[in-house]
Amino acid sequence: MLIKKNHTFHMVDQSPWPLTGAVSALMLTAGLVNWFNNNSPYLFLFGKMILILTCIQWWRDISRESTHQGLHTMKVAKGMRWGMILFITSEVLFFFSFFWAFFHSSLSPTMEIGMQWPPKGINPFNPIQVPLLNTIILLSSGVTVTWAHHAILQKNHSQAMNSLIMTVTLGFYFTLLQAMEYWEASFTIADSAYGSTFFIATGFHGLHVIIGSLFLLTCLSRLINSHFSSIHHFGFEAAAWYWHFVDVVWLFLYMSIYWWGS
Numbered sequence: 001m002l003i004k005k006n007h008t009f010h011m012v013d014q015s016p017w018p019l020t021g022a023v024s025a026l027m028l029t030a031g032l033v034n035w036f037n038n039n040s041p042y043l044f045l046f047g048k049m050i051l052i053l054t055c056i057q058w059w060r061d062i063s064r065e066s067t068h069q070g071l072h073t074m075k076v077a078k079g080m081r082w083g084m085i086l087f088i089t090s091e092v093l094f095f096f097s098f099f100w101a102f103f104h105s106s107l108s109p110t111m112e113i114g115m116q117w118p119p120k121g122i123n124p125f126n127p128i129q130v131p132l133l134n135t136i137i138l139l140s141s142g143v144t145v146t147w148a149h150h151a152i153l154q155k156n157h158s159q160a161m162n163s164l165i166m167t168v169t170l171g172f173y174f175t176l177l178q179a180m181e182y183w184e185a186s187f188t189i190a191d192s193a194y195g196s197t198f199f200i201a202t203g204f205h206g207l208h209v210i211i212g213s214l215f216l217l218t219c220l221s222r223l224i225n226s227h228f229s230s231i232h233h234f235g236f237e238a239a240a241w242y243w244h245f246v247d248v249v250w251l252f253l254y255m256s257i258y259w260w261g262s
Helices: 017-038 042-067 074-107 130-153 157-183 192-224 234-260
Strands: none
Touching: 017 042, 042 192, 042 234, 074 192, 074 234, 130 157, 130 192, 130 234, 157 192, 192 234
16 A cells, blocks of 8 residues: 655654664674683674674665665755764764873873883884874875765766775775784783773774775665765765764874874
């Protein structure tokens, strides 16, 4: 039975994915604790698998509602824009707490860490080596994602695809370099306030880079299937906003923790 609506809002249908997402997140965190204490990763891996499947199914439904069913009207898209703006604002405050912790410890080092920063025995990374390369990579990815946006606006499908492929490649390349940096680090998260603030701040940023890369990879898949038009592509815009946020946070991380903090 076709129900005709006389409004431009999207009344979301009942969906099992919020429930399966919540259950998988609980299994993920409980499994991680169980892995740490009992050396058993099975619950963590099972929860991770369910979370990935939930994301795929949920994103499929949203793409179908937007592209094939036409439920994302301009009024709905406006609400989604405000939702994304508020989400990024919450992420800014999330990282602000890490910078607060870093500057609290670095500007006034306590006796427990030798009243110096970095603490004695800590050999920080050289800011003009891998960190500088990662900075260039992220800034370049910001350029390519902006190029992809302009190509979509100009209905240039081939340029949009090429630039978005470059962006995703640079994102995963950044992740690979940061993983190598962690592997070669001479200190750990347990080495005083420096180790904890360094790995928490850069680690959560690395997690955001992975999430942003997957976000853009999903947009690339939708772009290949011609889901975006020059006037209706908020899914890509949200991914681009998120990616620019990741770029800006990295600039602050590089200038404060890698350069000034070393």
